[in-house]
Amino acid sequence: MAQKNKTYYVCSVCGYKTPKWAGKCPECNEWDTFAEQSDEPSSVKYDIGSLKPMKLSEIGEFTEHRYDTGISELNRVLGNGLVKGSVVLLSGDPGIGKSTLLLQTTESLGKSKSVLYVSGEESAHQLKLRADRIGVSSENLTVLCDTDAVAVCAYVEKFLPEVVIIDSIQTMAIKEISSLAGSITQVRECANLFMRYAKTLNIPIIIVGHVNKDGNIAGPKVLEHIVDCVLYFEGEKNLSYRILRAVKNRYGSTNEIGVFEMKDRGLSEVKNPSQALISGKPKNVSGSCIASVMEGSRPILAEVQGLVCQSGFGNPRRVSTGFDYNRMSLLVAVLEKRAGYFMGNCDIFVNVAGGLKIDEPASDLPVAITLISSLKDEVIRDDCISFGEIGLAGEIRSVSFAEIRIREAIRLGFKKCIISEHNLNELPNELKENIEIVGVNNIRSAYIEAVK
Ligand code: TYD
Numbered sequence: 133m134a135q136k137n138k139t140y141y142v143c144s145v146c147g148y149k150t151p152k153w154a155g156k157c158p159e160c161n162e163w164d165t166f167a168e169q170s171d172e173p174s175s176v177k178y179d180i181g182s183l184k185p186m187k188l189s190e191i192g193e194f195t196e197h198r199y200d201t202g203i204s205e206l207n208r209v210l211g212n213g214l215v216k217g218s219v220v221l222l223s224g225d226p227g228i229g230k231s232t233l234l235l236q237t238t239e240s241l242g243k244s245k246s247v248l249y250v251s252g253e254e255s256a257h258q259l260k261l262r263a264d265r266i267g268v269s270s271e272n273l274t275v276l277c278d279t280d281a282v283a284v285c286a287y288v289e290k291f292l293p294e295v296v297i298i299d300s301i302q303t304m305a306i307k308e309i310s311s312l313a314g315s316i317t318q319v320r321e322c323a324n325l326f327m328r329y330a331k332t333l334n335i336p337i338i339i340v341g342h343v344n345k346d347g348n349i350a351g352p353k354v355l356e357h358i359v360d361c362v363l364y365f366e367g368e369k370n371l372s373y374r375i376l377r378a379v380k381n382r383y384g385s386t387n388e389i390g391v392f393e394m395k396d397r398g399l400s401e402v403k404n405p406s407q408a409l410i411s412g413k414p415k416n417v418s419g420s421c422i423a424s425v426m427e428g429s430r431p432i433l434a435e436v437q438g439l440v441c442q443s444g445f446g447n448p449r450r451v452s453t454g455f456d457y458n459r460m461s462l463l464v465a466v467l468e469k470r471a472g473y474f475m476g477n478c479d480i481f482v483n484v485a486g487g488l489k490i491d492e493p494a495s496d497l498p499v500a501i502t503l504i505s506s507l508k509d510e511v512i513r514d515d516c517i518s519f520g521e522i523g524l525a526g527e528i529r530s531v532s533f534a535e536i537r538i539r540e541a542i543r544l545g546f547k548k549c550i551i552s553e554h555n556l557n558e559l560p561n562e563l564k565e566n567i568e569i570v571g572v573n574n575i576r577s578a579y580i581e582a583v584k
């Protein structure tokens with residue numbers, strides 16, 4: 133009697149296996165995450181004759197071909213252009229501007245390359261309307277409104293466009309698979325299919341993926357492992373700045389960011405993000421300080437705002453936007469214990485203006501200065517920036533890239549810079565002629581310098 137394939141259910145979030153379907157995963161407590169899987173019969177005989185191991189030294193040099201996307205912020209995040217045969221996942225919240233960005237890319241790419249834009253979300257008319265609005269009119273752009281992944285791949289194989297865009301993976305489906313489009317199985321299998329075609333035909337494919345309510349790319353994270361490059365497009369919906377960030381890149385660094393602004397005619401690149409981010413800084417107001425943070429190889433000046441006020445209730449509120457909540461709590465504790473600024477019974481709010489998220493230890497010092505400034509209601513000097521990590525003993529520690537950060541501050545006309553005294557020695561003398569650099573070793577003296 134032929135043995136029946138054993139099927140079991142696997143949680144798509146944590147990988148928990150169970151023989152019976154369940155609505156809620158007992159391991160990670162997520163709902164509706166179980167997908168059916170079956171074991172293939174393991175009677176396959178392996179033949180190592182087909183394997184071709186190589187010595188590292190025998191492998192020829194690989195020169196990747198990169199396409200210039202025509203959008204320098206996008207090129208930078210991709211690591212200097214779109215690599216031929218690579219699969220890029222562009223993900224982000226719905227409505228953040230993924231389709232807009234890619235459609236705009238087709239215009240510049242279309243100058244020299246044939247581009248296929250597969251849309252499963254919008255009709256051809258909707259696409260045309262949007263293209264007209266943002267000024268896309270490339271002759272080399274072909275639009276295909278379909279959701280059948282296999283048919284799309286067959287089309288690609290026949291007509292060999294030079295770049296393919298799939299918008300979005302959640303709308304694509306393989307008919308032979310019974311689950312609905314957007315389910316984890318469909319998403320994974322479609323992505324695998326596109327991956328195979330990208331590699332064999334050596335065509336770059338950009339795939340759009342929506343993020344679900346937990347912040348995972350729907351079809352939880354399965355996509356990230358498959359593709360070569362994962363880009364996140366993020367920003368506050370009600371603010372116009374958008375930040376493009378690489379979280380995985382097999383062909384480049386993951387530290388770079390690209391900054392865009394959503395306007396009525398689509399996205400425009402922000403070549404000078406520091407200027408844009410600090411342009412709205414209020415004058416003569418307490419609780420505002422400029423931080424210098426590194427995003428990849430690029431220094432960015434950002435305004436950190438803080439508000440410390442007496443709490444009306446027993447349980448003070450702490451809210452942090454754009455800065456890690458736990459780090460804020462830690463800084464508040466350090467300020468109390470080591471520097472004598474008591475704010476334990478106060479409501480505390482921290483906000484990084486412009487929708488930027490900063491997660492660098494170097495932003496500790498500006499956050500601390502901002503909080504003290506708000507607590508004491510004293511105004512920080514307008515022409516002053518700071519950076520430095522704060523340790524649990526209240527000491528100011530050195531951070532990397534001090535010189536680059538200071539040069540950015542000089543470029544934007546700042547006159548004073550407060551840093552850790554340990555950073556002072558590494559700086560070239562010529563820098564000190566253009567800006568007053570103050571090295572400090574504790575929070576109190578840093579604050580005194582910032583208001584002086
Ligand atoms: P879209 O690219 O459709 O988002 P996604 O593909 O990530 O879901 O962007 C839609 C939003 O962008 C929509 O809310 C309106 C806004 N938008 C503009 O502000 N200006 C424009 O020129 C365009 C095309 C869109």
Ligand code: MG
Nearest residue numbers: 230231253299
């Ligand atoms: Mg879209």
